[in-house]
Amino acid sequence: MIQSLRGMNDILSNDYERFEYFISTASTITKRYGFHYIETPLLEETALFKRSVGESSDIVGKEMYQFTDKGGNDVCLRPEGTAGVVRAFVQNKLDKKGGIHRFYYHGSMFRYERPQKGRLRQFHQFGVESFGVDSVYEDALMIMMVADILKALGIGYSLKLNSLGDQNCMPAYREKLIAFIDTCGDAICEDCQRRKSTNPIRVLDCKNQACQNLYTQAPKLLNHLCTGCESDFETLKSILDQHNINYELDTNLVRGLDYYSKTAFEFVSDEIGSQSAIAGGGRYDRLIEFLDGKPTPAVGFALGIERLMELIVMPEPVREGYYLGAMEAESLPLILKAAENFRKTDKAVVEYDAKSLKNHLKGADRINARYCAVIGENERLNNTIWIKDLVEQKESTISLKEGTNE
RNA sequence: GUGGAAUUAGCUCAGUUGGUUAGAGCACUGGUUUGUGGUGCCGGGGGUCACGGGUUCGAGCCCCGUAUUCCACCCCA
Numbered sequence: 001m002i003q004s005l006r007g008m009n010d011i012l013s014n015d016y017e018r019f020e021y022f023i024s025t026a027s028t029i030t031k032r033y034g035f036h037y038i039e040t041p042l043l044e045e046t047a048l049f050k051r052s053v054g055e056s057s058d059i060v061g062k063e064m065y066q067f068t069d070k071g072g073n074d075v076c077l078r079p080e081g082t083a084g085v086v087r088a089f090v091q092n093k094l095d096k097k098g099g100i101h102r103f104y105y106h107g108s109m110f111r112y113e114r115p116q117k118g119r120l121r122q123f124h125q126f127g128v129e130s131f132g133v134d135s136v137y138e139d140a141l142m143i144m145m146v147a148d149i150l151k152a153l154g155i156g157y158s159l160k161l162n163s164l165g166d167q168n169c170m171p172a173y174r175e176k177l178i179a180f181i182d183t184c185g186d187a188i189c190e191d192c193q194r195r196k197s198t199n200p201i202r203v204l205d206c207k208n209q210a211c212q213n214l215y216t217q218a219p220k221l222l223n224h225l226c227t228g229c230e231s232d233f234e235t236l237k238s239i240l241d242q243h244n245i246n247y248e249l250d251t252n253l254v255r256g257l258d259y260y261s262k263t264a265f266e267f268v269s270d271e272i273g274s275q276s277a278i279a280g281g282g283r284y285d286r287l288i289e290f291l292d293g294k295p296t297p298a299v300g301f302a303l304g305i306e307r308l309m310e311l312i313v314m315p316e317p318v319r320e321g322y323y324l325g326a327m328e329a330e331s332l333p334l335i336l337k338a339a340e341n342f343r344k345t346d347k348a349v350v351e352y353d354a355k356s357l358k359n360h361l362k363g364a365d366r367i368n369a370r371y372c373a374v375i376g377e378n379e380r381l382n383n384t385i386w387i388k389d390l391v392e393q394k395e396s397t398i399s400l401k402e403g404t405n406e
Numbered sequence: 407g408u409g410g411a412a413u414u415a416g417c418u419c420a421g422u423u424g425g426u427u428a429g430a431g432c433a434c435u436g437g438u439u440u441g442u443g444g445u446g447c448c449g450g451g452g453g454u455c456a457c458g459g460g461u462u463c464g465a466g467c468c469c470c471g472u473a474u475u476c477c478a479c480c481c482c483a
Contacts, residue, residue, distance in 0.1 A: 304483030
């Protein structure tokens, strides 16, 4: 038997209903906030991700499905959604057009990781990107949007918030932190020794207890923000307070993608195992110019659909549509004709085998149909169809001619 | 990429120190006397015990390899 590749799953029947429910709920909400759908290719030039996500990140460094295509191009399956949307934004010259551009998207992402619960090699994200808005109100809008979506889906969460600073204050903080790490010498773990040169901020969320004990003395990012970043961060917090959105500050929250600056946030759930981040995002004001566009402020987020799927509280299923069946084989043509008519406005499913009325009712019940429509000998002779409403438990027999509008 | 655990029916799982024809519940399917569903009662179908080797008179059970899933690390949504 040929099976799907590791970490790549099919989505069918019940799961797909949840999937579709998520997409429609999230799309409806983001559209209310003024966002428009954008579709970008799954395959992009590798350079796009090297320049945006960053070569030092694990995503680009070791997790990309990268290959040379038949034309000799270095390409890869997209490991995340933002880079492609920014590329489209620049390529379509929206940066030069100016103004505000708000997009949402959803689709498959690919990362060559070791799979576990909530971590697949092909997974789905729903994301939002906003271009051209400098105001921190847009950052707050992002968080409110995620909170709205999660609320609509009945999902509990906690929100972690941080500011990463900008090009004025971040480099200075980085120097201070490196200087501090140097004072720790060999007391910190090997991973941290390595992180010191690749991505020093990451040492702050090291899981090693010995390291953590030392880092309590480390300089805090939030204490080293420049005036602009600091006041924006204060504004953001007060907006969230006014909207009753609870958050906890996490000075160690560092997004793993290099393009983030200023606002960074992450929504986590404690109900889905160790892969607990269900949404993450932040501001990335420098990314557009990294990708050769005109400098444009931008902010966005992405939700991990698979991680959300098992948390979604689905609405009660309602009985809908018709089940149709014949009690004798010769009535089947009449049943098909009636079904064709019902389908103009409703769902109609036909059972081909002749069965007893009892079995047809069972069949209708099984597919959760609202109405069970049956033609037996009596109905066939009178050119009628018997219909039972399985919710109201009311029966009626209507003329087949009326029913088919002939 | 590192370490560990698991894999038996469509699903959730039993299966004794290695010993007849591998079981249960749910699901599916049919019947329950003649045209009334969900519950009840009775019956039925369904398994290459993940895959490939090995040990043994004999393997679902022991050993090795492969695949997949899960857990921790790591990473991130």
